[in-house]
Amino acid sequence: xxxxxxxxxxxxxxxxxxxxxxxxxxxxxxxxxxxxxxxxxxxxxxxxxxxxxxxxxxxxxxxxxxxxxxxxxxxxxxxxxxxxxxxxxxxxxxxxxxxxxxxxxxxxxxxxxxxxxxxxxxxxxxxxxxxxxxxxxxxxxxxxxxxxxxxxxxxxxxxxxxxxxxxxxxxxxxxxxxxxxxxxxxxxxxxxxxxxxxxxxxxxxxxxxxxxxxxxxxxxxxxxxxxxxxxxxxxxxxxxxxxxxxxxxxxxxxxxxxxxxx
Numbered sequence: 001x002x003x004x005x006x007x008x009x010x011x012x013x014x015x016x017x018x019x020x021x022x023x024x025x026x027x028x029x030x031x032x033x034x035x036x037x038x039x040x041x042x043x044x045x046x047x048x049x050x051x052x053x054x055x056x057x058x059x060x061x062x063x064x065x066x067x068x069x070x071x072x073x074x075x076x077x078x079x080x081x082x083x084x085x086x087x088x089x090x091x092x093x094x095x096x097x098x099x100x101x102x103x104x105x106x107x108x109x110x111x112x113x114x115x116x117x118x119x120x121x122x123x124x125x126x127x128x129x130x131x132x133x134x135x136x137x138x139x140x141x142x143x144x145x146x147x148x149x150x151x152x153x154x155x156x157x158x159x160x161x162x163x164x165x166x167x168x169x170x171x172x173x174x175x176x177x178x179x180x181x182x183x184x185x186x187x188x189x190x191x192x193x194x195x196x197x198x199x200x201x202x203x204x205x206x207x208x209x210x211x212x213x214x215x216x217x218x219x220x221x222x223x224x225x226x227x228x229x230x231x232x233x234x235x236x237x238x239x240x241x242x243x244x245x246x247x248x249x250x251x252x253x254x255x256x257x258x259x260x261x262x
Contacts, residue, residue: 004038004170004203005059010068012051012058028054029227032068036220038170041197041204043214043235045250046224052207053097055224056173059205060094061085073170090120093164097176099156103148109159110144116167125166133162136199137192154185158192165196171203172196178213190217212254215239223247 010032029051036042044052057063059070061081070077072088080088093116096102103112110130117125131141137158148156157177164172174193178186194217197204208214214221214235221238223231223246231238231247242248 002038003035004073005036006071007032007034007059008069008071009033010058010070011066012054012063013066027066027227029058032229034222034229034232036203036205038203039201040220041206041218043211043218043221044205044207044224045209045211045214045221047209049226050224051227052209052224053175056094056175056205056207059171060092060173061088062094086120090116090167091170092173093167093169093171094173094175095157095160095164095177098180099153099160100148102160103156105148107147108144109146109148109151112148113144113159113163113166116163120167129166133166134159136165136196137162152185153181154188157181157185157189161189161192161196165200168200169202171205173205173207175207176209177206179208179210186213193217210254211239211250215254223250 010029011027012029013027032055044055046052054063058065059077061077064078072080072092077088113130113133114125117123117129130144134141134143139155139158139162143151143155143159151159161172161177172193177193178189181189190213193204193206196202204217206214206217211221218235221231221233221235222229223238223244225246230244231242238247239251239254242251
């Protein structure tokens with residue numbers, strides 16, 4: 001498969017624009033390097049504070065690297081953002097951890113669902129399009145007239161996914177998409193993402209603190225600890241033969257979680 005995303009010698013510090021004290025200061029992310037193939041399903045896993053969400057925001061162009069480079073489809077993200085920001089964001093969409101927080105409570109679903117198309121394609125989607133997007137994620141048209149507070153967590157997450165897919169992206173980033181959901185709903189959302197990935201030919205990047213969730217969906221796993229990649233490989237390799245104590249702990253925890261869920 002062709003490399004779609006390449007990360008080389010990536011460093012990030014939230015205080016990068018202020019004078020650094022010395023070279024030994026801790027970075028939020030440091031020395032990150034890996035490649036994602038087009039059409040792949042990649043899991044980024046690690047405990048809270050490991051840098052997962054920061055890394056995803058860098059990949060989406062929501063943050064700018066302090067050092068190093070991110071390349072998307074053969075061109076640096078920095079160049080994309082300076083020359084064709086709208087097209088880059090159309091092709092790279094993210095679903096955040098809390099769908100309730102990413103949807104304006106004052107707006108009906110119809111309006112929220114239309115926002116990416118208006119902003120990135122500069123047109124207003126028709127009712128047939130809106131209905132098709134909802135059908136794609138297993139929801140009915142009558143939801144269009146509702147407000148976020150009238151919907152369940154699972155419905156809100158499906159709307160967030162539908163909204164991200166409405167502009168036909170190449171890459172869908174799902175940042176802890178199941179952490180705020182009940183266990184039964186978690187499985188439904190994961191199955192939904194797997195089906196959408198196949199139907200739309202997406203590159204899917206799933207972020208989670210739960211290796212069991214990542215192992216269920218992803219072909220490849222990147223393990224982060226304290227802002228560094230400590231292990232990377234196929235899911236089968238990482239699960240069967242973890243190379244670090246940290247990864248081994250995550251694997252053991254994921255097996256325990258799987259037993260509880262069954």
